[in-house]
Amino acid sequence: MKFDIITIFPKIFDSYFNESIIKRAQNKKLVKINIHNLRDYTIDKHKTIDDKPYGGGPGMVMMVEPIYKTIKKIKNQKSKIKIKEKIILFSPKGKKFDQKMAKRFAKLDRLIMICGRYEGVDERVAEYIADEEVSVGDYVLTGGEIPAMIVIDAVTRLIPGVIAKESLKEESFSFSKEKLLREEQYEYPQYTRPESFVINGKKRVVPKVLLSGNHKKIEEWRKK
Numbered sequence: 001m002k003f004d005i006i007t008i009f010p011k012i013f014d015s016y017f018n019e020s021i022i023k024r025a026q027n028k029k030l031v032k033i034n035i036h037n038l039r040d041y042t043i044d045k046h047k048t049i050d051d052k053p054y055g056g057g058p059g060m061v062m063m064v065e066p067i068y069k070t071i072k073k074i075k076n077q078k079s080k081i082k083i084k085e086k087i088i089l090f091s092p093k094g095k096k097f098d099q100k101m102a103k104r105f106a107k108l109d110r111l112i113m114i115c116g117r118y119e120g121v122d123e124r125v126a127e128y129i130a131d132e133e134v135s136v137g138d139y140v141l142t143g144g145e146i147p148a149m150i151v152i153d154a155v156t157r158l159i160p161g162v163i164a165k166e167s168l169k170e171e172s173f174s175f176s177k178e179k180l181l182r183e184e185q186y187e188y189p190q191y192t193r194p195e196s197f198v199i200n201g202k203k204r205v206v207p208k209v210l211l212s213g214n215h216k217k218i219e220e221w222r223k224k
Contacts, residue, residue: 001108001159003033004074005148006067007115008049010035012145022153025162033152034074038062041069050118059119067114067125074112083109086131088151090116090144094133097151101134105151106158113151115144188222 005013017023017033025031039047043065050060071087086108088094095101105111114121114130126133136147157163191206198204209221 001031001106001155002110003031003152003155004036004110004112005034005115005145006036006038006070006113007143007145007148008038008117009143009145010037013149016149017152021162022156025156025159028161030159030161031152031156036070036074038066038070041066041073053119057119061119062116062121062125064122064124064129067121068129071112071114071129085110085112087112087114087129088132088134089114089121089126089130090135090147091121091126091133092135092140094135097134097136097147097154099154102151102154103158105155111151111155113144113148115148117143 007013013033013035017026022031022033026033038049042048048063049066050062053059053061084107086105088111090113114125134147134151136150141147191210195211196203196205207221209217212218
């Protein structure tokens, strides 16, 4: 799967995408992450990507033209084979990102992400360029770069071959309908060695059922 990120701060992603599971997924060629610097698609020597809002108001608004040009360039690079792709714009008024959306995105061949900044993005991007607007929560961030990392992290984990199926089977928000558990249910508590540990003067131990070796009782405890 390909991820294309449109941003004015391309170096933000260097560290996160070159560590751990996402790095391994790229090395195995299960995912490809392309970072596009929006300033490369401007028309003036100052590489201007924003301007004052019509009608007045505080801050600056990102312009539609360089975003449109970047999208056109990305889409012209795709192969002759028809691919499943989607363009998303990170926005406070977008649909809340969750595990169901991550699963939907994981079925695509390409996901193009537009990272806004400053006071916002020209509304014509949301209306005529992006397929949908996405929010990662009810709070304000300085830009769409962190949301892009969140989406790529959540979606990459669901791509076959990135993580063992056994590890994904009982994760939070991903329980199967066959187990009659709700989609939003959380994973059961986990413990590891040592069996007993003193915290603030009190001994805290692992639940006895997990040490019993009785798999049926352990499964019942986990469901409870």
